[in-house]
Amino acid sequence: MSTLADVPGVPIAFKRNAREALDDRQLRRNFRGAMDFLMDKRRSQFPDGDELERLRAFGNRVRARALSKLPELLERLDANLTRNGVKVHWAETVEEANAIVHRIVEQHAAKKIIKGKSMVSEEMEMNHYLGERGIDCLESDMGEFIVQLREEKPAHIIMPAIHLNAGQVAKLFHDKLEVDYTEDVDRLIQIGRETLRRNFFEADIGVSGVNFAIAETGTLLLVENEGNGRLSTTVPPVHIAVTGIEKVVENLRDVIPLLSLLTRSATGQAITTYVNMISGPRKADELDGPREVHLVLLDNGRTQAFADGELRQTLNCIRCGACMNHCPVYTRIGGHAYGTVYPGPIGKIITPHMLGLDVTRDLPTASSMCGACSEVCPVKIPIPALLRRLREEAVRAPEAEPHHVRGQGTKYSKKETMVWKAWRSLNTSPVLYRAAMYAGTRLRGLMPSTIGPWTAHRSAPRLAARTLHELAREHLGDQ
Amino acid sequence: MSEWMSMQAMNARERILGKLRSSLQGTSPIVDDYDVDVLTAPWRYAPEARIARLRQMLESVHGETLLTTTAEWPLRAIEALALRNIGELLIAPTTAHGRQFANHVALNAVPLRLKAYDRAVEAWKEELFFRTPASLTGTLGGIAATGSLVLWPTPAEPRLMSLVPPFHIALLKASEVRDNFHELMHEQGWAGAMPTNALLVSGPSKTADIQQTLAYGAHGPKELLVLILQDA
Numbered sequence: 001m002s003t004l005a006d007v008p009g010v011p012i013a014f015k016r017n018a019r020e021a022l023d024d025r026q027l028r029r030n031f032r033g034a035m036d037f038l039m040d041k042r043r044s045q046f047p048d049g050d051e052l053e054r055l056r057a058f059g060n061r062v063r064a065r066a067l068s069k070l071p072e073l074l075e076r077l078d079a080n081l082t083r084n085g086v087k088v089h090w091a092e093t094v095e096e097a098n099a100i101v102h103r104i105v106e107q108h109a110a111k112k113i114i115k116g117k118s119m120v121s122e123e124m125e126m127n128h129y130l131g132e133r134g135i136d137c138l139e140s141d142m143g144e145f146i147v148q149l150r151e152e153k154p155a156h157i158i159m160p161a162i163h164l165n166a167g168q169v170a171k172l173f174h175d176k177l178e179v180d181y182t183e184d185v186d187r188l189i190q191i192g193r194e195t196l197r198r199n200f201f202e203a204d205i206g207v208s209g210v211n212f213a214i215a216e217t218g219t220l221l222l223v224e225n226e227g228n229g230r231l232s233t234t235v236p237p238v239h240i241a242v243t244g245i246e247k248v249v250e251n252l253r254d255v256i257p258l259l260s261l262l263t264r265s266a267t268g269q270a271i272t273t274y275v276n277m278i279s280g281p282r283k284a285d286e287l288d289g290p291r292e293v294h295l296v297l298l299d300n301g302r303t304q305a306f307a308d309g310e311l312r313q314t315l316n317c318i319r320c321g322a323c324m325n326h327c328p329v330y331t332r333i334g335g336h337a338y339g340t341v342y343p344g345p346i347g348k349i350i351t352p353h354m355l356g357l358d359v360t361r362d363l364p365t366a367s368s369m370c371g372a373c374s375e376v377c378p379v380k381i382p383i384p385a386l387l388r389r390l391r392e393e394a395v396r397a398p399e400a401e402p403h404h405v406r407g408q409g410t411k412y413s414k415k416e417t418m419v420w421k422a423w424r425s426l427n428t429s430p431v432l433y434r435a436a437m438y439a440g441t442r443l444r445g446l447m448p449s450t451i452g453p454w455t456a457h458r459s460a461p462r463l464a465a466r467t468l469h470e471l472a473r474e475h476l477g478d479q
Numbered sequence: 480m481s482e483w484m485s486m487q488a489m490n491a492r493e494r495i496l497g498k499l500r501s502s503l504q505g506t507s508p509i510v511d512d513y514d515v516d517v518l519t520a521p522w523r524y525a526p527e528a529r530i531a532r533l534r535q536m537l538e539s540v541h542g543e544t545l546l547t548t549t550a551e552w553p554l555r556a557i558e559a560l561a562l563r564n565i566g567e568l569l570i571a572p573t574t575a576h577g578r579q580f581a582n583h584v585a586l587n588a589v590p591l592r593l594k595a596y597d598r599a600v601e602a603w604k605e606e607l608f609f610r611t612p613a614s615l616t617g618t619l620g621g622i623a624a625t626g627s628l629v630l631w632p633t634p635a636e637p638r639l640m641s642l643v644p645p646f647h648i649a650l651l652k653a654s655e656v657r658d659n660f661h662e663l664m665h666e667q668g669w670a671g672a673m674p675t676n677a678l679l680v681s682g683p684s685k686t687a688d689i690q691q692t693l694a695y696g697a698h699g700p701k702e703l704l705v706l707i708l709q710d711a
Contacts, residue, residue, distance in 0.1 A: 030690075037691045054517045065509040071499040072508075078492075084675075090492040142697060143688035159688060166690045189686060189694040196698065201604040217673045227642055227684040227699025234638050234676070235600070245495060250511070252670045256518050256661050267687070270536060271625040274699070275679035283675060287637040288600040299491075303498040312502075 010339040011351065014362040017337035027163055031334050034162045038325040041268025042376070059261045060380040062254045063316040070306070073215040073248045074297065080218025084280035086293045097298045098129040101207075101240055104294055105135055108238055110204030116222070116229035117141040118209030119157055119319060120242045120298055122341045123354065126207070137207070138199050140228035142192050149176050155335030157342060158266050158321040163334050196228070206232035206290065210243035211318070212258060213295070216251045219279045220295065223263060223272040230276050239278075239290035245297050246306075246315035258318055261378035266320040301353035301406075308404050310389060314349050316379040321346075323373035323383060329366055338363065345373035349386045357394050357407030364390035437467045515661060522624035522659035529623045530707060533656055536626025540682035541695050543704045552706045553583035556648050559704050560591065560613060567592045569607075569614040569644055571636040576617050576650050596637050607639065613646040620655035621705075622663055627681040628705065629663065631674045638676050647700040649680070652711040 009017060021027055046052040066073055078088045091097035101124075105113070113130065115121065115137055127137040127148070139148040143160035147153065149172055154160030161169070166183045174181040179191050200206075208229055212221040220241050222229050233239045249255060263269045282289035305314045324330040324344025335343035340351045340360070348363040357364075364387045373383040390405065395416070398409030426432050444463040451460055524532050534544040547555045560568060571577040572595050584591050594611065616636050619629040628649055632638040641647055657663040660679075664670075669677070684699030695701055 034691055048521065051517075051521050054514075058514055058517050061509070061512065065511060068503070068506065068509040071496045071503070074496065074499075090495055092491045092494060096491060140698065141688070142686045146688065159691075161688055162691075164690070166692065169689050185689045185692040186694045188689055189697055193696065193698060197608060200698075201608060217670060219673055219677075225684065226686045226688075226697035228697070230638075230642050230678075231698055234642070235604075237601075245499075252673070253513065253661065253664060256664070259660075260518075271627055271679065271681050273540070273680065273682050273685055275627075277673065277677040278675070279673040279677070280675045283634075285634045286632075286675065287596060287598065287634060288639050289632075289637075289675060297495075299495050303495060303502070306499060307502040309506075 009336065011355065011360045011363060012339075014337065014339060014366060017339055018333045018366070021333040021337040026165075027334050028332065030163055030165055031331055034156075034159070035325050035331045038159075038268065038321075042265055042322060042325070043268075045264035045268045045270065055257055055261055056378055056380055058257045059318075059378050060316065062249060062257055063318070063379045064313075066249050066254070067246065067306070067312060067315055069250070070246070070248065073250055074245060076215040077213055077218060077248050078297075080215065081220075081295060082218075084218045086218065086220075086280060086295055089294060089296045090299075091296055092299045094124040094298070094300055097124050097242065097296050097300075098126060100296050101126060101242070102130065102133060102135075104238065104240060105130065105205060108204055110238070111135060112199070112203045113137045113205045113207055114199050114203035114232050114236060115139050115141075115144070116206070116208035116224065116232040117144055117160070118207060118242055119154075119341060120209055120244055121207060122154065123298070123300060124242065126242075138196070138203070140196050140200070140232055141224075142189060142226060142228075145192055145196065146172065149173075153336065153341070155343070156321060156324065157319055157346075163336065200228075200231045200235045203232075203236045205238045205240060206234075206236035207240050207242065208233050210241050210247055210295070211262065212255050213243060213248045214252050214255060215248055217279060219252065219277050221255055221259075222276045222278070223259070223274065224276070225267075225269075225273040227274060230274055233276065233278060234289055237290055238292045238294070239281075240294045240296065241278075242296045242298060245299055245302050246317075258379075262318050262320050265322040265376065265378040301350075301355075304404075304406065305350070305353040311353075311386065311404065313381050314346075314353070314386060316381050317346055317350065318379055319346075320378055322376045322378065323381075326372040326376050328368060328370060328372070338366075345383045345387075346381075349381075349383060349390065352390055352405055352407065357390065357405050358410040359407070361394055361407070361410045364388075364394065434469075437469070441466055441470075518661045519659055524623050524658050529656055529658060530653055530709075532623040533621055533626050534707070536623070537682060537703075537705060538626075540626070540685065541703075542626065542682040543702065544707060545704065546707050546709055548710045549708050552650065552708060553580050555706055556580065556615060556704075557584075557589055557591065559648065560646075563613075563646060563702075565612045565646060566590065567594060567610075567612055568648075569594045569596060569611050569640060571596065571616065571640070573635045574617060577615070577635075580615060596640055600637070600639060607643055611644045613648065614640045614644040615648045616641050616650070618649050618651050618655070619667070620657060620663055621651050622658075622660050622679070623656055624659040625679075625681055627660070627679040629667075630678040630680055632676050632678070633674075638678075641678070641680060642699050645696065645701045646704070647683070647702070648704045648706065651705050651707050653707055653709050654711060 089100045139145045146161040155163040170183045210220045281293045305311045330344040352360045393405045394411040683703040684697045685695045686697040
């Protein structure tokens with residue numbers, strides 16, 4: 001474990017990553033500014049608190065209802081998409097999902113792939129997987145494109161390049177795209193547009209994510225502002241959508257509250273520029289659109305979260321990112337310190353299911369439990385309660401049944417368990433308690449001045465010379 | 480190989496569904512208590528305010544709107560193109576509005592080259608992407624609450640018409656504007672009739688991916704002009 005922790009950027013090295021991020025003044029300025037901006041934008045979309053609360057309750061019910069009949073809805077989605085001419089694939093692991101995509105790529109002898117934004121493809125590390133097999137994946141979302149040019153991962157699930165300022169992007173474009181240095185954002189975006197444009201129609205396959213998959217109609221709904229999502233799903237002859245199994249909703253009308261919650265919570269927009277609803281490939285008489293549409297449904301730990309009634313709520317998530325925008329920890333350390341695809345509060349509760357609690361052991365504790373995340377969550381995920389639950393799973397004996405989370409007991413220590421048992425006895429037996437307090441106050445000079453990590457940034461607590469009980473008794477006398 | 484893959488896939492499907500089903504044992508599905516009021520009550524407008532709301536929302540995201548009429552709109556479109564020094568327009572000549580516009584251009588000898596999207600995209604990608612500066616499409620209606628246009632691309636008016644040309648002119652009949660998405664979806668009976676692609680378009684393409692600075696014309700149209708036909 002010590003060797004793994006030496007590799008920066010992985011979740012097991014969280015503490016070290018966080019320390020490094022905290023020392024990066026530029027990074028902290030960039031995040032502070034961005035989070036303040038996004039919080040203001042969101043607030044401006046919800047002037048009426050009652051409307052917000054009613055809508056959040058609605059959103060929660062829609063998601064909970066979908067999860068309460070998830071297997072049935074997935075089967076209906078599969079059947080309706082298949083009827084519409086979409087090929088549906090299922091994958092338990094990211095390896096399986098990548099193999100499915102690779103097989104489609106091989107069937108078409110495809111060499112070039114253009115991608116719209118997809119966090120599930122990040123989970124799969126699809127670019128890397130296909131890159132190793134000689135297939136070029138180009139990101140077309142401006143933020144993703146920037147992050148790919150820097151050979152980095154997204155720092156935020158909605159705004160991937162949020163850790164950078166215009167000057168840093170200007171330098172990147174100047175160095176990598178050999179254009180004149182300019183910090184003018186309009187110009188920078190036009191450079192991105194011109195660079196990517198030809199790639200949309202040279203690509204053999206377009207890859208996208210999915211915001212909502214609608215069982216009733218067999219429809220994949222995608223939101224975006226740039227138009228790259230529409231281009232990626234319309235121009236190439238083949239479209240592959242990848243998504244998690246939890247993204248399904250029952251009926252078409254269910255997307256109305258979720259759509260409103262998503263765009264208003266995420267970027268503070270009444271609606272995104274484009275809402276793209278795809279229900280099938282190009283028909284015989286149509287002149288554009290992909291001739292083949294595939295959907296890959298990925299598990300990757302979601303069934304584990306689903307198995308427990310409390311942890312299941314993790315899967316309510318509609319990936320708006322509001323929890324990270326409002327998180328005091330995320331704001332200070334940024335997205336990369338987590339070393340996970342999903343950073344921030346939602347990342348802390350979903351990633352243990354994907355990677356195991358052992359490699360994500362520090363994530364559930366990287367929270368002050370302030371509760372801002374659950375207060376803004378549009379589908380009312382009780383994030384602090386789920387963090388507390390994961391902390392508990394991390395210290396339960398590894399062999400204790402039932403087993404809820406892979407990596408259970410990663411922080412289990414016999415010594416700590418004994419200490420707590422002793423603490424309980426001490427506090428439930430008056431005789432023991434009095435004896436211990438008497439001894440403690442009289443022997444307080446022997447207290448160590450350093451107590452593990454607690455005293456790294458604090459002075460050690462010191463017992464008083466006499467207990468409160470003694471003082472009270474003396475003060476009150478024989479009253 | 481492919482047989483093996485499909486067997487694998489089948490197993491993955493059954494395994495995933497099996498796990499989900501066993502996790503739900505002893506539970507019952509949550510009832511659908513869909514509350515229409517939450518989605519409609521805050522988003523209702525008096526008839527005279529409906530179009531104003533739509534325009535205000537569209538303009539807040541750099542969409543341009545113009546009130547005009549069934550007889551006048553071709554003139555307004557031509558003016559908008561002239562203002563931008565655009566000499567070419569992609570239209571759908573087999574639609575009613577496409578035909579009306581083409582007739583107007585021909586009758587008045589307007590110096591405008593009209594193009595039709597009359598072959599598969601593969602046959603003219605280069606021209607569509609690099610030599611088609613503007614397009615004209617109809618819409619299926621609008622949503623006042625969010626300032627959205629509804630487009631259901633058809634063989635006559637394919638998907639990329641509203642996306643690739645840098646300047647998109649959209650026709651919107653005032654009578655087809657609804658207060659909110661729920662009302663429109665319900666009235667138009669979407670759930671029973673989804674086309675291969677249905678779209679809501681709310682302004683020109685944009686991004687704030689660089690330092691949260693809003694820039695228009697990311698990958699789609701740089702400008703969107705909505706001609707609102709008051710008498711239609």
